[in-house]
Amino acid sequence: MSGHGQSDGTASSRPCEDSRAEVEALLRSGPFHEALRAAIAHSGLTLEALRGELAARGIRLSLATLSYWQHGRSRPERTGSMLALRAIENILRLPAHSLRALLGPPRPRGRWLNHEPGRGIDDPAGQLAEVIGPVLGPSDRDLRVFSQEDIASVGPDRAIHLVRTRTVLRALADGPDRHLAVYRGEPGTDSGALVPVATENCRLGRTSRHPAAPIVVAELLFDRRMRAGETHLLEYEFRVERPVRSVDHRRTFRYPAGSYVASVRFSESAVPVRCRRLRQGAPAAGRGTDELTLVGGRSVHLAVRDVPRGVLGIAWDWD
Numbered sequence: 475m476s477g478h479g480q481s482d483g484t485a486s487s488r489p490c491e492d493s494r495a496e497v498e499a500l501l502r503s504g505p506f507h508e509a510l511r512a513a514i515a516h517s518g519l520t521l522e523a524l525r526g527e528l529a530a531r532g533i534r535l536s537l538a539t540l541s542y543w544q545h546g547r548s549r550p551e552r553t554g555s556m557l558a559l560r561a562i563e564n565i566l567r568l569p570a571h572s573l574r575a576l577l578g579p580p581r582p583r584g585r586w587l588n589h590e591p592g593r594g595i596d597d598p599a600g601q602l603a604e605v606i607g608p609v610l611g612p613s614d615r616d617l618r619v620f621s622q623e624d625i626a627s628v629g630p631d632r633a634i635h636l637v638r639t640r641t642v643l644r645a646l647a648d649g650p651d652r653h654l655a656v657y658r659g660e661p662g663t664d665s666g667a668l669v670p671v672a673t674e675n676c677r678l679g680r681t682s683r684h685p686a687a688p689i690v691v692a693e694l695l696f697d698r699r700m701r702a703g704e705t706h707l708l709e710y711e712f713r714v715e716r717p718v719r720s721v722d723h724r725r726t727f728r729y730p731a732g733s734y735v736a737s738v739r740f741s742e743s744a745v746p747v748r749c750r751r752l753r754q755g756a757p758a759a760g761r762g763t764d765e766l767t768l769v770g771g772r773s774v775h776l777a778v779r780d781v782p783r784g785v786l787g788i789a790w791d792w793d
Contacts, residue, residue, distance in 0.1 A: 501568065502647045506576040507546035513566045513573070516543060527565045533558050538688065543590040549577060556782060573748045575618055575646075575729040577783065616647040619731035619781075620705055626723040632792060633660070633717030638673075647699035652679060652695045655710055659688030660718040674709035722752055724787030730780070737775035738788050740768075746790035749774045753786060788793040 480673030481773045491518040500509035508661055521540045523583060530536050535558050542548040556574065563573050574669070620642040627636040644652060653676070659668050665683040670692035672678040700706055723738055740746065751764040764776045767789060 476551065497568075497606070501572045501576070505546065506549060507544055507571065508724040509576055510562075510573060511544040513568055519565075519567045524565065528558060528561055529772040531561050533561055533601050542754075550578075553782075554615050560780070569587060571618060571730045571732075572646075574783075616645060617643045617650050617653060617700075618646060618729055619727070619734075620644045621733045622725070622731060623735040624725060624737070626738045626788075627737070628720060628738060628740045629743060630715070630743040631717065632719045632744045634714055634720040634723060635701035635717055636711060636713050637723070638709070638711045640674075640706050640707070642705050643700075643703055644705050647702050649699055650696075650765075651699045652693055653708065655692045657692075657693055657712040659714060660720055661688065663688035663714065663716045664716060665690055667714060669713040669715060671711045671713060673710075673711060675706065676708040676710060721792070722787055724752055724785050727781055727783055730783055732781070733777070733779050734781045734786055735777045736786065736788055737773060738790070740772045740774075742772065745771060746792055748791040750789055751776050753784070 482769040493512065497509065497516050499511045500512050514521070517524075519527070519546075521537050525535060525537055525540060539548070539555075543550060559574055560570075560612070562568075564572060584611055603607045605703055620640065622641040626634050627638075629635045637657065639760055641653075643650075655670060657668050657670070659665070665688050666684075668683070668688065668690040670678060670681060670690060673694075676694040676696060679695045681693070682691045683689070690712070692712075694708060694710055696706060696708075723736060725736065727734070727736065738749070745768070749768060754765075766776060768774050773792075774788060776786070778786060
């Protein structure tokens with residue numbers, strides 16, 4: 475009987491290993507619904523049991539919604555759904571952000587379709603695709619932002635002259651050896667005036683500029699290939715040689731990130747009358763809960779944990 479028991483154990487371990495490998499592969503490449511379905515199956519939980527686990531955490535989600543998600547008929551997008559997905563990652567013992575990262579950027583809604591507040595109505599996604607295409611590599615999708623910090627410097631002409639960035643990247647799979655850094659200047663800025671500089675733990679590779687829009691993409695090369703689970707810290711900056719008057723600094727997150735800190739330092743002779751947090755959509759005008767305080771009269775910052783997909787930043791009023 476003991477021999478029979480060993481036989482059962484060996485036979486049952488192989489499907490378990492295979493299903494785990496399938497989950498890991500789908501978490502790297504997607505699509506989201508297949509990765510979710512495989513992860514639920516590997517956990518051994520039924521949808522009813524998963525809903526019960528969510529309810530125990532104070533999150534109510536219908537069986538129909540869970541079923542739609544795992545069959546690709548709908549996907550989580552709103553804040554409540556993203557909180558539920560975060561809990562599902564925890565319940566299924568998946569790496570943080572692994573399922574959320576497969577969702578890609580949120581689908582534009584309503585009047586914010588193809589619109590960036592303060593920058594006019596255009597097609598930023600299409601313009602960006604034109605610039606990224608020539609330098610996009612196969613490993614770019616295997617990197618996620620663990621933490622990121624931006625420091626923007628505003629000169630006496632009320633324009634951003636420099637943005638310094640310090641970021642920690644995490645590899646989802648073996649192989650990444652570069653990172654794409656993107657900068658979009660103010661309308662009216664010549665893309666040739668946007669100068670990328672590699673400053674720490676990276677070196678500058680290829681660059682690509684849009685012929686008409688103020689967008690530049692810089693390839694930042696590492697000194698070796700990363701392994702799955704490893705992190706890499708790098709620093710770089712974008713200098714604006716012929717800047718245009720600025721009213722905000724923003725960062726677009728294509729995938730969820732661990733944390734983000736943004737700070738803006740103003741010249742003594744160019745201090746705004748008001749600063750506020752900028753989120754996906756228009757920054758609220760005037761005073762409100764999103765207003766930020768200038769420290770020492772010249773510096774303002776925001777700090778965010780568990781960064782969602784979308785846009786975060788700081789906006790300010792000169793008058």
